[in-house]
Amino acid sequence: MRVLTVLIAITAGILILVGYLFPQFAAVQTLLLNYAIIFVGAAALVGVFNILFVHADKIRRREKGSVYSAFLIMFLVATLTFGIIVGPGHITMRLVVDAIILPVEAALMGILTITLLYAAIRLLRRRLDVISVVFLLTAVLVVFGSATLPFGDMPVIGTFLRPWVMQVLALGGARGILIGVALGTLTTGLRVLFGADRPYGGN
Amino acid sequence: MYGFGIELGVVAVSAVLLLAITIWKRKSPAKLCGIAALTRLHRVIGLSVEDGTRLHVSLGHGGLLDSRGGSALAGLAILRGIAEKTSVSDRPAVASSGDPFIGLLTQDTIQAGYQAAGVGELYTPTTGRVTGLGPFGFAAGALHITQNENVSANIMLGNFGPESALLAEASDRENVVVIGASNDLAGQSVLFASSQDALIGEELFAAGAYIGAGTSHAASLTVQDILRWLIVFVLLGGAFAKFAGVI
Numbered sequence: 001m002r003v004l005t006v007l008i009a010i011t012a013g014i015l016i017l018v019g020y021l022f023p024q025f026a027a028v029q030t031l032l033l034n035y036a037i038i039f040v041g042a043a044a045l046v047g048v049f050n051i052l053f054v055h056a057d058k059i060r061r062r063e064k065g066s067v068y069s070a071f072l073i074m075f076l077v078a079t080l081t082f083g084i085i086v087g088p089g090h091i092t093m094r095l096v097v098d099a100i101i102l103p104v105e106a107a108l109m110g111i112l113t114i115t116l117l118y119a120a121i122r123l124l125r126r127r128l129d130v131i132s133v134v135f136l137l138t139a140v141l142v143v144f145g146s147a148t149l150p151f152g153d154m155p156v157i158g159t160f161l162r163p164w165v166m167q168v169l170a171l172g173g174a175r176g177i178l179i180g181v182a183l184g185t186l187t188t189g190l191r192v193l194f195g196a197d198r199p200y201g202g203n
Numbered sequence: 204m205y206g207f208g209i210e211l212g213v214v215a216v217s218a219v220l221l222l223a224i225t226i227w228k229r230k231s232p233a234k235l236c237g238i239a240a241l242t243r244l245h246r247v248i249g250l251s252v253e254d255g256t257r258l259h260v261s262l263g264h265g266g267l268l269d270s271r272g273g274s275a276l277a278g279l280a281i282l283r284g285i286a287e288k289t290s291v292s293d294r295p296a297v298a299s300s301g302d303p304f305i306g307l308l309t310q311d312t313i314q315a316g317y318q319a320a321g322v323g324e325l326y327t328p329t330t331g332r333v334t335g336l337g338p339f340g341f342a343a344g345a346l347h348i349t350q351n352e353n354v355s356a357n358i359m360l361g362n363f364g365p366e367s368a369l370l371a372e373a374s375d376r377e378n379v380v381v382i383g384a385s386n387d388l389a390g391q392s393v394l395f396a397s398s399q400d401a402l403i404g405e406e407l408f409a410a411g412a413y414i415g416a417g418t419s420h421a422a423s424l425t426v427q428d429i430l431r432w433l434i435v436f437v438l439l440g441g442a443f444a445k446f447a448g449v450i
Contacts, residue, residue, distance in 0.1 A: 185273025
């Protein structure tokens with residue numbers, strides 16, 4: 001069974017890769033990707049049940065914070081049931097998204113801004129080295145350079161230093177990092193294609 | 204076809220190099236240079252088993268069907284090693300993700316780790332969790348694990364955006380060690396500012412070699428180095444050719 005799993009995974013991976021490189025195989029690639037999208041849809045349902053089981057288990061064990069788990073299950077079941085009955089396009093379902101989910105995410109985004117500022121302030125306490133100092137100075141420079149002032153951009157910092165840092169230093173560094181990430185992704189993908197890494201149930 | 208030719212060439216050269224170097228590395232083990240965050244990772248795995256605390260491996264919210272999948276696969280390879288090493292602990296490692304597909308793979312990977320350690324019967328499916336769909340939903344669910352499950356280290360390896368700051372901040376409040384790497388630039392900068400030792404760029408993909416996930420991981424590092432030098436030469440050659448008016 002395990003050999004069959006590995007065989008299916010490697011064959012599917014190679015066919016999809018070949019589809020990118022040779023347009024003649026694009027139809028096979030599209031077919032496999034369409035199957036994958038259906039599987040992702042089914043996996044989303046499994047994911048919802050996973051959330052349900054994990055939190056139900058927490059309540060059963062009376063673990064710390066299980067009251068939040070109870071709230072989560074209550075609202076998850078209510079939203080899911082209501083969504084199945086009336087459909088996702090119903091005005092009440094849209095209200096759930098617009099009046100609850102979006103404001104909560106916006107609130108988290110607000111907390112995130114303060115958290116990032118706090119993390120930047122504590123960076124030097126946690127790790128006092130040249131790179132940390134450069135990181136913090138650059139962040140301060142970019143923030144001041146981006147600030148909107150009544151008389152326009154801040155002289156030198158806003159008109160010259162910030163654009164130069166962002167378009168030359170930051171862009172160059174970002175490209176270097178992204179090339180490294182791309183190479184890492186390539187070798188990771190090849191390991192999966194060769195069956196050296198088997199995250200799908202193989203030892 | 205010209206573009207596809209280059210891509211095919213890169214994939215073919217990488218594949219041949221990876222195979223050849225993996226065979227070579229089996230005969231002579233790799234010597235790895237020190238990366239502070241990965242040394243700390245090695246240490247926290249051992250400490251968590253000794254002091255009965257839990258490791259939380261977070262794989263981010265990247266899916267498998269796009270370019271973010273590579274980082275999740277790298278995270279899964281590390282999870283496999285961690286699951287094997289901590290399977291006999293009183294509080295075995297838990298994994299969280301924000302993508303249902305990756306969530307299924309975390310369960311399979313953890314189970315494989317338990318089976319490799321010879322304790323397959325101790326595996327419980329709730330150690331691999333989907334904590335929420337979408338970046339903030341995932342972060343909110345993962346915060347719950349950090350705060351309530353006696354976690355000693357938060358290992359964040361995968362696709363994280365700025366929401367990783369919420370996880371790092373919660374870890375800091377609970378005195379939990381944070382080891383983080385992301386393939387996303389915003390996530391990387393946030394993790395750099397919030398974690399004790401930061402992993403930058405491709406170091407995310409090096410972690411497998413450092414925790415002894417197999418010779419293919421060490422070979423991958425060598426292949427990446429070779430390809431990186433090739434890119435450096437091509438970039439410098441292109442710049443020189445442009446300067447000289449050849450292209």
